[in-house]
Amino acid sequence: MGLDISIDTKENGVYVVFPKGEINTQTHQILEDRLKDIVAKARAIMFEMGGVSYISSMGLSAIFRIKLAMEERGGTIALVNMQPQVQLVFDTMKILSPQMFASLTEADDYLDKFLNGVQDGTIKPREPLE
Amino acid sequence: MTTGFELNEKLPTDLKKVTPFVEQVFRKILTLTRTKEEIFKIKLALEEALTNAMRHGNALNPDRHVKVQIKADRKQIILDVHDEGKGFDFQSLPDPTERDNAAKPSGRGVFLMRSIMDTVEFYDNGSGVKMIKKFS
Numbered sequence: 001m002g003l004d005i006s007i008d009t010k011e012n013g014v015y016v017v018f019p020k021g022e023i024n025t026q027t028h029q030i031l032e033d034r035l036k037d038i039v040a041k042a043r044a045i046m047f048e049m050g051g052v053s054y055i056s057s058m059g060l061s062a063i064f065r066i067k068l069a070m071e072e073r074g075g076t077i078a079l080v081n082m083q084p085q086v087q088l089v090f091d092t093m094k095i096l097s098p099q100m101f102a103s104l105t106e107a108d109d110y111l112d113k114f115l116n117g118v119q120d121g122t123i124k125p126r127e128p129l130e
Numbered sequence: 131m132t133t134g135f136e137l138n139e140k141l142p143t144d145l146k147k148v149t150p151f152v153e154q155v156f157r158k159i160l161t162l163t164r165t166k167e168e169i170f171k172i173k174l175a176l177e178e179a180l181t182n183a184m185r186h187g188n189a190l191n192p193d194r195h196v197k198v199q200i201k202a203d204r205k206q207i208i209l210d211v212h213d214e215g216k217g218f219d220f221q222s223l224p225d226p227t228e229r230d231n232a233a234k235p236s237g238r239g240v241f242l243m244r245s246i247m248d249t250v251e252f253y254d255n256g257s258g259v260k261m262i263k264k265f266s
Binding site (some may be wrong): 027056085088093 | 145146148149152166167173174177178181226227238239241242245246
């Protein structure tokens with residue numbers, strides 16, 4: 001199974017990404033290439049993960065690189081509505097736990113608080129990792 | 131359902147070969163178990179082992195190969211993946227769940243394999259890995 005990606009603009013600088021299929025050794029680059037331009041300008045990216053049936057460590061790495069690139073610019077990501085097996089992979093690796101949400105409402109609340117924090121200066125861009 | 135299968139393959143080092151091979155094995159596993167979580171974990175462990183063998187073991191050298199032996203019956207599946215590299219120190223990998231290690235390219239696959247399979251044993255200095263998953 002391949003990977004299809006559609007993208008909606010939610011509001012100014014906030015994008016919702018709908019991956020559908022598998023994010024694996026063969027397809028992770030499709031995700032990174034497709035989001036390259038958006039990562040350079042977005043304030044927040046929400047991944048609606050309901051259509052993702054499988055993810056490997058290469059897929060995790062791709063999403064983590066997107067997260068780092070966003071945070072270095074003072075942005076963030078949110079992941080919502082994962083299938084149980086995909087959730088298990090993220091839970092095992094722990095690294096994205098603060099950005100994982102069961103519903104769009106929860107993810108929206110997180111993004112609102114985050115973007116308000118950036119605006120009032122209480123949330124700063126993160127220093128790049130070595 | 132069948133009673134089992136055996137597979138012996140020698141794959142060239144080419145990351146594009148990983149997914150088609152994993153899908154081939156996936157179809158065979160479906161003849162032994164329908165448990166979604168077990169199938170997912172076996173598929174993931176095999177992809178991680180193959181990707182590690184090609185990227186880190188064989189350093190993506192297309193002249194090197196990865197040997198795969200799979201033996202499965204109604205009770206369990208044994209996956210054996212062996213590359214042609216010099217091995218690695220599998221006992222001192224960085225913990226990929228630590229934030230400072232999260233961006234590092236290695237360690238995540240091995241961590242996942244150890245988390246989702248019942249047994250994971252490295253041999254030949256880490257150039258081979260044997261993994262077992264028992265079916266429920």
